[in-house]
Amino acid sequence: MKIQIKLPILHKQLLYFEHALRRNYSTEHGTIPHKILKRMDAWQIHEYCSEVQLTNTRTPIINSPNDVLIKVEAASVNPLDVAMSNGYGSEMIGFLRKIRTGSELPLTLGRDFSGKVISKGFSPCKSKELQVGQQVWGVVPVHLQGSHAETVLVPNAVVAPQPSNLNPVEATSLMYAGVTAWSALYIFGGLLFRSIQGRRALVLGASGGVGSIAVQLLKAENAVVFASCSTDAIPFVQTLGADVVYNYNDPDYVEIVKSNGPYDIILDAAGLGPEDYLKNNWNCNAYVTLTIPLLKNGDQYGIFGGLLSSATQFVLPNLKAVSQGSTIRWALFQPLPQAIEHIGKLVSNGKLIPTVSEVYGFNDLQKAYERVGSGHLRGKVVIDMLKQSDGLTPVKGEREENTKEEGQ
Ligand SMILES: NC(=O)c1ccc[n+]([C@@H]2O[C@H](COP(=O)([O-])OP(=O)(O)OC[C@H]3O[C@@H](n4cnc5c(N)ncnc54)[C@H](OP(=O)(O)O)[C@@H]3O)[C@@H](O)[C@H]2O)c1
Structure with missing residues (x-):
């Protein structure tokens, strides 16, 4: 009886120490702006076949030495995002996401990004290459939470320094x-x-x-x-x-x-x-x-x-x-570092040029989805995170209403 009462307390303490360890030993702490550390705005679907909603949710935290947290500056919108918001791939991709992240919904879409490194795990191989504050670009594997948000957490294998001759909008248009x-x-x-x-x-x-x-x-x-x-x-x-x-x-x-x-x-x-x-x-x-x-x-x-x-x-x-x-x-999209490297080289040599067809502000993401859904595009539709406008109030993340925010 005594043990049964104490176990949940012990479990809570272990969780607390695990989070403390992650914060202190797996990331370059002290470099993350306070506002970004806690919460962020993200476009999410809370059920399949529903509109994407601007949601105030928890900022992801570094979970492994290979993770990189990116402050998103631009992200493209692809037919896949629109299809996934309508339930496409919910069985197979949803299953993978549940295994990887523990939950299927809410889901943040967006499969690529250009932005700056906020924080990273202490991975031995890539830790020298990627620096906090560095301008990077990359892709988001389909089973992970996406980039139509203020930040995105991705494995360092799919992040690389961005060619200097591209701005964030141009860069992300070439990624996914x-x-x-x-x-x-x-x-x-x-x-x-x-x-x-x-x-x-x-x-x-x-x-x-x-x-x-x-x-x-x-x-x-x-x-x-x-x-x-x-x-x-x-x-x-x-x-x-x-x-x-x-x-x-x-x-x-x-x-x-x-x-x-x-x-x-x-x-x-x-x-x-x-x-x-x-x-x-x-x-x-x-x-x-x-x-x-x-x-x-x-x-x-x-x-x-x-x-x-x-x-x-x-x-x-x-x-x-x-x-x-x-x-x-x-053929299937493969989030491989070789692909990002190849594309980067061609861009630097002037052999690959971006073709951006339309740029939307972060708050106009629904319009961007409508535009991509209507088809007949000539190049990419891109969300420019710096082009935010007032007027939209994010809803509170459903699953978090009863959860005490980490770090509070
Ligand atoms: N398997 C995967 O992992 C994966 C990943 C990404 C994309 N995809 C798929 O790959 C396709 C292309 O993706 P995307 O992002 O490039 O889509 P997109 O930007 O919408 O491009 C599709 C293009 O196909 C053209 N088109 C339509 N019918 C045609 C025809 N009969 N002959 C020649 N061209 C035609 C369209 O031109 P008009 O406007 O003139 O009709 C449009 O420019 C989509 O079907 C997408 O779902 C698959």
């Missing part, structure tokens, strides 16, 4: 879309292991966030780049360096693309998918698509059922493709 384009081409398209110099590559959706960067990555490798977009985007895609630009509104588009083949690689950054590719009968070695049904299947059939139906949807079209001498590859 750039790392996705790099993942699709270099990992799933295999360019890490072979050269595409002088070979023919076709980018579908070249006017979009991912496609416009993919064209530039391929031109930097001296590939012969074919690109597709709609009529009004042709001049924009030409300025990216595409050698041949196809107009997908042209009634003869499918035939023209086919007659110019074969292609070494086709990157589908247009949201089309393997069915379209097989129907069009375009000739290529590798068709790499960013439109994959994995998360959608997970939402529909649960994690196990989703994996099973995705396996079928992967194998069957591939059987047909292989019989035609091609392969269909599903």
